[in-house]
Ligand SMILES: [Zn+2]
């Protein structure tokens with residue numbers, strides 16, 4: 111009889127069951143990870159609430175950190191006992207990889223896709239298989255913070271793609287986990303950063319983690335931002351996806367400013383751009399999702415070396431058996447990351 115492990119599986123809308131599933135089997139280039147921490151990302155939360163459709167049973171978990179408990183015959187970059195974060199893989203030889211843009215590689219979502227494990231990416235379980243090029247040593251870092259290397263890598267990716275530099279200015283729309291992740295990275299990069307949200311508790315949190323200014327959503331938001339930034343900002347990061355936010359973001363840009371479409375929109379609404387305004391102001395729009403492996407490497411190093419403190423973004427940690435409670439807390443408002451510790 112094959113060995114079994116525990117997994118927290120979504121079996122229907124607002125239904126979680128902790129069940130026994132077969133232990134994953136590793137191939138020659140894979141590692142087996144004992145999961146120490148897993149973040150409940152918005153994607154899995156939407157599947158839990160039924161907002162995003164998925165086939166049940168669904169086993170989520172793509173923000174993970176853990177310890178290597180077995181390695182395949184061809185693995186040389188890590189060894190049993192290493193503490194690692196889990197990121198994407200890449201083939202190393204396709205056009206995207208050769209250009210250092212491996213987010214576009216067909217192997218990018220290998221470890222996270224719906225086919226990545228049994229019924230999903232597989233991180234809400236005691237063990238997970240990962241291809242060895244997708245694990246990154248994280249030293250003695252706190253497990254919950256280490257598990258946030260994946261979302262941190264997305265914010266690092268965004269800052270790199272928009273070319274954020276010392277002295278630039280930015281406004282981040284949305285003070286949830288990813289809005290504040292972007293705020294932390296932009297502050298580290300030397301920018302003056304404002305955060306916009308409707309929720310005052312969230313704005314307090316934004317201030318506490320270092321936002322220079324916070325603005326409550328509402329009348330005159332564009333004017334208030336422009337006044338505080340002498341006419342406009344260099345970057346607008348939309349960590350909340352809606353046409354209203356996109357239009358506010360476009361409106362407050364400086365000449366050559368960039369709007370960064372960081373969040374996906376649910377429901378999706380078309381983004382109307384006035385071509386003459388963009389032409390005359392030489393502004394641009396940049397879409398961003400996930401990260402290249404180099405961004406994940408930077409995120410992991412920053413966490414390993416205590417260069418960034420993500421503790422304010424973690425609300426609570428639950429053992430795997432209490433996965434239902436964890437999902438309930440994660441889908442209430444306002445909430446930041448809720449972690450599972452299998
Ligand atoms: Zn995520």
Ligand SMILES: [Zn+2]
Nearest residue numbers: 201204207215
């Ligand atoms: Zn490739």
